[in-house]
Ligand code: ADP
């Protein structure tokens with residue numbers, strides 16, 4: 001028995017995204033299976049957790065597993081799980097809508113790439129966004145999802161061809177969990193590799209992409225039954241087949257295995273499962289601690305920043321396990337906010353399975369793991385800088401602005417963070433510099449690390465403030481991230497050398513001037529005083545003071561801030577934040 005069929009429209013962004021996916025030329029179509037298995041695995045994790053927390057939950061937890069069912073005649077593949085399932089509203093919200101932040105931006109860029117017929121760019125974009133469930137439409141022209149949430153009586157059927165609408169129907173009966181049935185696109189002869197009803201193909205894909213999934217991924221294999229007697233074998237038209245259930249994955253928790261036995265490929269696949277990212281990680285950190293607070297962790301630094309890194313509400317944090325049992329995703333207590341781009345799994349030995357998000361923040365063990373993991377991540381980046389500078393530069397390009405937030409919030413590691421940082425400077429138009437290298441290039445008599453903050457490098461380079469420094473051969477850091485305005489106010493020095501804005505107050509460039517120079521200076525000041533007085537008068541509403549300056553060489557005048565004034569860029573940032 002079932003209810004009436006309703007037709008709904010996809011939310012606008014989802015519709016656009018689907019269109020792009022349906023017509024995508026994403027080359028590795030196999031990944032749709034990884035996505036569906038990954039979702040099924042998450043659903044089984046959630047069921048285990050919810051039944052642990054809620055003893056009254058009316059759910060079947062007797063044999064959690066994922067099943068792949070094929071029908072070569074009908075050309076369908078079904079991925080079935082008996083996990084948490086979805087309510088009708090969840091189906092609408094999760095499958096009919098893409099809740100992921102950054103979607104609009106992604107769709108805009110993908111359209112642009114497609115308009116330019118830039119196949120590589122569009123594949124890259126899809127890869128770096130990860131389209132999850134919607135990747136089904138790369139291989140199927142119709143997808144049917146049947147689901148029932150654990151503890152609920154009614155089920156829901158969702159069906160779509162990916163065109164613009166989907167159907168919803170209430171079902172009086174449905175097994176607990178979710179099944180996703182793909183009506184596979186016809187394969188042409190060249191596409192014989194994409195026969196996803198072939199068990200051998202499925203076995204191969206699961207081993208490759210989903211081996212570590214902690215739940216059994218099963219399929220039924222049909223093979224000719226061994227003949228029991230000569231008569232049976234000769235028995236003409238009924239070929240006897242034997243059906244056996246095979247588990248396709250090894251189910252071993254990757255982080256618990258010895259590092260030496262794990263291949264690069266396995267780490268990469270694991271990363272894709274935990275991060276929902278389709279591209280390879282930049283760096284993998286596998287670490288463990290023994291003794292009083294035992295834990296194992298596999299952490300990843302992605303190779304690109306997510307589109308929502310600087311927005312509220314994106315996916316944050318790592319997955320927390322306790323003795324192999326999944327406890328929560330997006331666990332933000334284990335790492336500081338500025339490292340929110342780090343993905344992975346932390347498995348703790350001695351935490352309670354019932355620990356709540358709130359309790360986590362107070363937990364002494366969590367705090368200790370937090371401290372150690374941060375140290376480990378920072379030392380990894382430091383190592384990257386010396387051992388593989390190119391990858392370090394990718395890291396800094398993608399995550400530098402986030403790392404600089406750490407200069408403000410993580411005072412314990414400030415020195416290390418300063419050491420890790422890179423900044424554009426007048427020394428080299430292409431390469432950024434470390435503070436250490438800056439200091440090593442400082443001129444005799446130069447007592448400060450000079451910097452200028454502003455909107456863009458081009459603007460800063462043309463700033464009149466810089467002239468005198470350029471003339472003297474002093475290097476100036478050109479800081480253009482909004483966060484730069486803030487950290488430079490807090491971090492006053494690097495390794496004993498004070499940082500100094502060249503746009504603020506009086507910058508004494510003449511520490512080495514001799515007495516004769518000083519006398520000349522004095523004379524000049526006296527000569528100009530009447531002019532300065534008139535200017536002061538005329539500009540009294542707009543500026544605090546008018547001074548003679550030694551910092552200009554070709555420009556006649558410039559506006560400077562007081563040593564403690566906020567800079568124009570910061571003023572803009574505060575205004576943007578509504579302050
Ligand atoms: P993501 O996994 O990155 O969240 P997906 O597009 O793969 O994105 O899935 C969207 C959401 O739909 C999931 O977050 C989950 O809430 C829900 N979902 C998908 N598949 C299942 C499933 N098999 N069981 C329960 N919920 C599911």
Ligand code: MG
Pocket residue numbers: 035038039132133276
């Ligand atoms: Mg998913």
